[in-house]
Amino acid sequence: MTGQPAPSPAPPAPEPAGGGAQAVARALSLLSLVGRGGSAGSGLAQLAAATGLARPTARRLLLALTEARMVEQDRHTRRYHLGPEAYLLASFAAERHGILHHARDSMLRLARDTGDTVLLTVPQGDHTLCLERIEGDFPVRTHALMRGDRKPAGVGAGALAILAALPVAEADALLQRTAPLTEAMAPGLAPALIEDLARARASGHALNPGRVVPGSWGLGVAILWPDGRPAGALSIAAIDSRMGEARQAELTAMLHHEARLTETRLAALETQPERNIA
Structure with a gap:
């Protein structure tokens, strides 16, 4: 007590x-x-x-x-x-390992320029974790994903972008393992994610058309390590009325630009000379 x-x-x-x-x-x-x-x-x-x-x-x-x-x-x-x-x-490790440290400026720009909610998602075994959420100034927001939320692989635009960046066999096996969890969240979600994954692979970005929360849409683009493995994903969440086809194309281009900037910062970590800390 x-x-x-x-x-x-x-x-x-x-x-x-x-x-x-x-x-x-x-x-x-x-x-x-x-x-x-x-x-x-x-x-x-x-x-x-x-x-x-x-x-x-x-x-x-x-x-x-x-x-x-x-x-x-x-x-x-x-x-x-x-x-x-x-x-x-953790603060000592942030520069080398903290993707949030390297993606924050991109998130702030996206939130400022779009007015919508920007999310950073990272892989975590068979799940993904929302590492950060930065809100823009548009007054109507979606709250389908909050900072610290942990979801099964593929659930949400950022999670789907991460899945699409994995080798096909690995991603398909992961989606199969998590199917009981996704079906428990919403009946019919597991087969819908299979279709969404195929579209994400073909287009190079992920779209969540309100699969989990009706009216809450998202677009996601993977952030890759130099070896091609997904380090995480940037995504934009908004209400469906702000996700028309023309704006989707605009937002996707912005996400790709900021994801590439973050990748450049991550790649620089592997090219830095060893420091003499003795």
Whole structure:
């Protein structure tokens, strides 16, 4: 309850089979889940269940992460959040690995020039994650995808653009694996995505004609690493009345331009000389 002192941590459990390496893997799994808890944080029971750990083991590992300042526990809600050291390390990694760091200027330009909502989506296993959302000044907006939302592969214009950039066999297998999830979201969505994917491959951009939320349309273009793999996608979301064919062509050209600029910045990372940090 709010205001009550934190429960005393359980005595250290015996070292699990596998030794220190397994303990590190479990701690990192907990750290990843805490990070995905967003601003609401994550409770101990939730984290233990998600990792399959006993609660005393999860608590012990979280205590170690807290002492390293990678995690912190809100003293009122008792929920766990990423700590200041995690933030600091992420800021160090942003220039090399943070696609948001390299795409933000493009997102701001697109939002300013179109007036619509601009989204950055990144692949995450069989899902995609909305990493950022920047809104333009048009007063009527769509809220089908928010920052931090995680969707099955192919659901949404950015996710579909990422799927279309994958090798055909890989993308088709991914879409087949996630079909039960997409059908649970909306009956008929899984077969519709197969058709949308074929069109995206042919056109070089993805169109979501209100598949998930009626009236909420989106256009997406993949951002590629130098080896051709998708790093993410830029997309524009708007109400259907702002997505006529003529404007679709205009918006798609803008998305391609900004995606190529972001790709150039990502490619430069792989050509930089090694720095002497000794």
